[in-house]
Amino acid sequence: MQFDPVEQAExxxxxxxxxxxxxxxxxxxxxxxxxxxxxxxxxxxxPAGTGKTFLLEVLLAFVRSRGELALAVAASGIAATLLPGGQTAHSTFKIPVRLLRSNKDVCAVGAQSKQAEVFRRVRLIVWDEISMTNRKDLESVDRCLRDVRKQDKPFGGVTLVCSGDFRQLLPVVVNGTRANSVMACVCRSSLWKLFKRHRLTRNIRLLCSSEPAMYQKFTELLM
Incomplete structure (x- = not known):
C-alpha cells in the first residue's frame, strides 16, 4: 500500500x-x-485505553512522511484493521502455521521474492498484540530478516516496535497448561533482553468519564 508523504506529514x-x-x-x-x-x-x-494505537499511528506517519517504508502488523486480524495498512503478522512474514513449533522454523520468504525486497527496504515494523504471539514466531521473523537483509543484527537492523498487554490473552498452546502459555510468551525469548521497555499508564479513554470513582477503580484493575 502506497502512502502520500505530504498527507502523512500532516x-x-x-x-x-x-x-x-x-x-x-x-x-x-x-x-x-x-x-x-x-x-x-x-x-x-x-493496557486498554492508554492511547497505544494512536501513538503507533504517529510513528507510522513519521516514517511514511519521509517517503520510507513502514510495516504495520498484528497478531490478530481485528487488531490489524486498526492500524493504517495493517496486516496479520502471519500474512506479512509468512510465518509457518504449525501446532508444534520448533527452534528451527523459518518464514516462507524466498530471497528473490517481492516480499524479500519489501523487507530489504523497510525502516520500521510495528507489531501490535505481541503478547499473543508465540516467542518462536518472533524468533522465526528475526532469522528471516537477518537472512534477507544480510545483516547479523537483531531483525536485520530494522527498528521494531512491539506493543501489547501481558495481562490480557497469552499465546495459545494446543493442549497446553497455563505454564506452557507463559513459557511461549515473547518475554521468554532470548531476544527479550534486547528490547527497551516503555509503559503507558494514563487511561485516556476514561479521562472524560462522568464517573471519576469508576474511572479510578477500572484503571487500577487494568494496571
Whole structure:
C-alpha cells in the first residue's frame, strides 16, 4: 500500500500536539533510533485505553512522511484493521502455521521474492498484540530478516516496535497448561533482553468519564 508523504506529514504534525508526556517519551526514543539508522527494539506495555494505537499511528506517519517504508502488523486480524495498512503478522512474514513449533522454523520468504525486497527496504515494523504471539514466531521473523537483509543484527537492523498487554490473552498452546502459555510468551525469548521497555499508564479513554470513582477503580484493575 502506497502512502502520500505530504498527507502523512500532516497527520504526524496534527497528532504530535495531542500526545501525552508518556507518549512523547516513546515517540522521541523510537524516532531517535530511526533517524540514527541504528535499528533498535522497543516494547510498549499499554493496557486498554492508554492511547497505544494512536501513538503507533504517529510513528507510522513519521516514517511514511519521509517517503520510507513502514510495516504495520498484528497478531490478530481485528487488531490489524486498526492500524493504517495493517496486516496479520502471519500474512506479512509468512510465518509457518504449525501446532508444534520448533527452534528451527523459518518464514516462507524466498530471497528473490517481492516480499524479500519489501523487507530489504523497510525502516520500521510495528507489531501490535505481541503478547499473543508465540516467542518462536518472533524468533522465526528475526532469522528471516537477518537472512534477507544480510545483516547479523537483531531483525536485520530494522527498528521494531512491539506493543501489547501481558495481562490480557497469552499465546495459545494446543493442549497446553497455563505454564506452557507463559513459557511461549515473547518475554521468554532470548531476544527479550534486547528490547527497551516503555509503559503507558494514563487511561485516556476514561479521562472524560462522568464517573471519576469508576474511572479510578477500572484503571487500577487494568494496571
Amino acid at each position: 497527520i504526524r504534525e496534527a497528532r504530535l500536539s495531542m500526545l501525552t508526556e508518556e507518549q512523547i517519551a516513546v515517540y522521541e526514543s523510537v524516532t531517535a533510533d530511526l533517524v540514527a539508522g541504528s535499528g533498535g527494539l522497543h516494547f510498549l506495555d499499554a
